[in-house]
Amino acid sequence: MSDPLLADLNSPQREAVLHGEGPLLVLAGAGSGKTRVITRRVAHLVSRRSVAPWRVLAVTFTNKAAGEMRDRLSTLLGPEAVDLVVSTFHSSAAMVLRREAEAAGLSRSFVIYDEGDQMQLVRRAIRESGVDPSAVNARDVLWRIDVEKNAGRTPDQVRVPPHQSRLAQTVAVYRKYQQLLRAANAVDFGDLLLLLVELFRRDEATREKYRRRFEHVLVDEFQDTNAVQYELLKLLAPPGANLVVVGDDDQSIYRWRGAEVGNILGFRDQYPTAKVVTLEQNYRSDQTILDAAHAVISRNERRMPKKLWTARPRGELLDLLISRDERGEAQEVARRIQDLRREGIADYHGVAVFYRTNAQSRVLEEALRLARIPYAVVSGRSFYERAEVKDACAYLRLMVNPRSDADLLRVINTPPRGIGDTTVERLTDYSAAQGVSAYEAIADPERIESLGKAAVRRLKSFRELVDQLCETGRMANDAAGAVERMLLASGMVEAYQIEGTPEATGRAENLRELQGAASEFDLQFAAQPKSKESLSPELPPLQAFLERISLLGEADGEVGEGKVSLMTLHAAKGLEFDMVFITGMEDGVFPHARALDSSAGAEEMAEERRLCYVGFTRARRRLFLSLAQGRALYGELKFNPPSRFLSEVPRELFGFEEEALVQRQVLAVPPRVRRRAEEGEGPVIDRSYDQRTDFDGEAEGARGIRVRHSQFGMGVVVQVDGRGPNAKLTVEFESVGPKRVLARFLEPL
DNA sequence: AACGTCACGCTTTTT
């Protein structure tokens, strides 16, 4: 037992690492060391069981996770780690698709379209598929296409029941959209997986080739896999194969992106021989935090039973912060952060503030700035989303693949060169009618009869520009040089310089930054050790760079050094902090109003609850839960009740004087609920009874009681007329003074 | 082609 790969593992972890042949499901609770299990297992396979590194495929969801795993494996294995295939679903699929481009019906130089390109293409597909443009909405259609692709369905596989003309139209657009993608030699993110599934289904020889190659397949965050991803895994690893999936059903928070918790819950149905190992020892949080998390998550019905425990002490009690409104909340958070720092309990780096929706970040940022607390919003994107950067990328992709209509149309008049909407429309009409790409159409613009002389001339000169760029692209032996020449030839930088405004200067700087990113890439690319077993096909530097920026959002959501981190609860997954603040703990904010909607399925609420579990379990030492009594939402002031998740946490886990809060009339503890609470099992805030009918028969006695109205907030009943839910009450509100309202719109506190 | 204005609608967002 002196093997250093095993020495510091607990017994289930070791069991997972040492597991021999066949499928394995590792149910890894939050903070239970799952990445450690995967990396050790891979290291063990290679160094103790003589598995060739290139026969191991480890798949993750994010580039960041893949990068971390690769780093850890390099440390464990040294140079041998180079041959391991550690990458995201999408990039490994892209690599295989490029290698097998012909069989998959693609050209090897296909480009990958992002959401903006997709949107543009959908709009065009709507126009060209003959469906009534006013009957469909491009956003909805794109969403639906994504859903179908995530489910693994091609247009032909979508079942349209009779009399569903709307769906039929959507499918027609989907079909056209696919044609346009193929014509442009482009794929979208969904295609990367779907086309590979199709290829593996159709072509047994190719499927066998990869089955043989990947003797061991390991999947991280398995709870987030969607139907196509699972299908791909099943094709690659038939029952009985060495497939190791690691995940936590309780942390499945991407259902709306197609993730299927059912994949992990039902894994044993697909892989009946799978061994199951459950990791429940948590190495991150104090017990109090784990107890709170468990109290919330255990209310979900469809989950694998497990309960985290720690060898660590109980730790501090939870803090509940209650503020008047969202600005008060932000100030309170800032104040607490300063306190923590002053008392030497935490440094900025160890503090994170989470919120349910991005819209909440603004007020928080303002308060932190005012308090001079350094912070960083972890969003993970932005740079590659800027218009000028996207334009530049469109040029780069054109250099590799001029048939890419989305890219060509994007930059045909960027910078302005007198090719207006009318000309573009005539061009696309022509190219659609002729069934050629826009690039092919402008080879000879005279053939487009509808065009005037000036337009023809301008299109010709644009075509020359594109050809020149393609030539440059072919000759380039590094990405940075190609970017530089593109920036010059396209006139982009020049146009911004002429404009001269501070904004334009900023844009020009961003373009330089892109060039900088390219040179950085070139250095890495040159230094990268290449093995002949590498899965990634040999790509010219510019193409490799493009592949990288298409598949890699940005320099992954960096948690700033010496800064407080601000992020959505979703973005928090996988991270950990000493101190965690979760703001907006109100029904309607978190859980989100959409999950509260009675028309929403219970699964929505279950997912919010999992999100809450994710949020809680990010905290190592202290967890601050914060709510505002009133909050500006969509431009109007809303008074939402405290989050139900708060009431699910046992009261003894909170470090406050309940009486004081009741006196401040912040916590609603109606007498009968209080009775249960005093018996020791009740929650702090219980609103499980139906408040709306609570005035029934008691209306006369309602005078003087405190109520809450969803619009007017807190108030006191001063007069009662009538009985039951339709009784008219006069209420003195704190915010707006006296109002007459119906009892059923009030919530007694 | 650039600007204005109006209406809408509105989580989360690994790739």
Add this chain to the structure above:
DNA sequence: GCGTGACGTT
């Protein structure tokens, strides 16, 4: 309450 997209005006 704010940003986006669709339309209309100059």
